Amino acid sequence: MTLQTLTTGNGQPISRxxxxxxxxxxxxxxxxxxxxSIPDDLTAKKLLSTALSLGINIVDTAPAYGQSEERLGRFLIxxxxxxxxxxxxxxxxxHGQSHFDFSKKHIRFSIERSxxxxxxxxxxxxLLHSNGNDVDIIQRDGALDTLLAIKREGLIRYIGVSTKTTEGGLLALNDSDIVMASYNLRYTEEEAVLKKAETLSKAIFIKKAFDSGYACSTEAISKTFKKIFSFPAVASIIIGTINTHHLENNLALLPKQKAEL
Ligand SMILES: NC(=O)c1ccc[n+]([C@@H]2O[C@H](COP(=O)([O-])OP(=O)(O)OC[C@H]3O[C@@H](n4cnc5c(N)ncnc54)[C@H](OP(=O)(O)O)[C@@H]3O)[C@@H](O)[C@H]2O)c1
Structure with a gap:
């Protein structure tokens, strides 16, 4: 797998x-x-259509995000x-609480439900949605092996782990296409994962780039993008926003790519 192979279903390269x-x-x-407040249907649909019209073509969800998957299914049909x-x-x-299950049975059930x-x-x-015990999930539960088997059946194009530790990220890279790691101006601990991914030609998705909303000044956003895109393995930064103005603003602050200079 190389970064160039990360595409949408219709073959377009994924957005940064x-x-x-x-x-x-x-x-x-x-x-x-x-x-x-959770945006109503009209607002949420507008957010998604604005994103797509501005060139954003990657969307991140999870069963643990309440109604998110079900709503995306309706809006993106x-x-x-x-x-x-x-x-x-x-x-x-x-009921307001997370619980975790990385068994083969649950993974298959969850994917069929998604x-x-x-x-x-x-x-x-x-991605395996880690509870923080990244290494156990991979080694003890064998959860990446289960994902790989389902990928071979053709239901999934790429597999990986959304990790919470550097040790877990480094381990996850061996058998993943993609690792989703946290990185922002205040939290740089997982940098080794971003560097190792490059040596293995694996892709990184970044979560919490704006420190979940605590680092959102224009200056902070510009600095964040510049720093994160200095790691060639970063395929996309996943920003959580429900505000179309913020979306537009964030895109305007993206550093230019070589071809655009
Ligand atoms: N796998 C995991 O364990 C995991 C954990 C956390 C997150 N994630 C994924 O990563 C995504 C991003 O993480 P995150 O949502 O925690 O953090 P984030 O992207 O660092 O920050 C999101 C926050 O920043 C605000 N924001 C965005 N652009 C802004 C702008 N231009 N000006 C002012 N505020 C702005 C958003 O508010 P507005 O809505 O008002 O714009 C939102 O509250 C999540 O949505 C999720 O898909 C995964």
């Missing part, structure tokens, strides 16, 4: 910014600076192949 959708589905037990949909397995969020909720017959990327 992606859309995170926690806030489309869940507003309890989240750590954003301000409380918020006529544009499925224009998107690269990332979802996850292992975390469930019910296919139904997202109204599709393939998932572009599926």
């Amino acid at each position: 910014l992606g859309l995170g959708t926690v806030k489309l589905g869940r507003n309890e037990q989240v750590k954003y600076p301000q409380a918020f 006529n544009q499925r192949h224009e998107w690269h949909i990332v979802t996850k397995v292992g975390e469930e969020f019910n 296919l139904k909720r997202l109204r599709t017959d393939y998932l572009d990327t599926v």
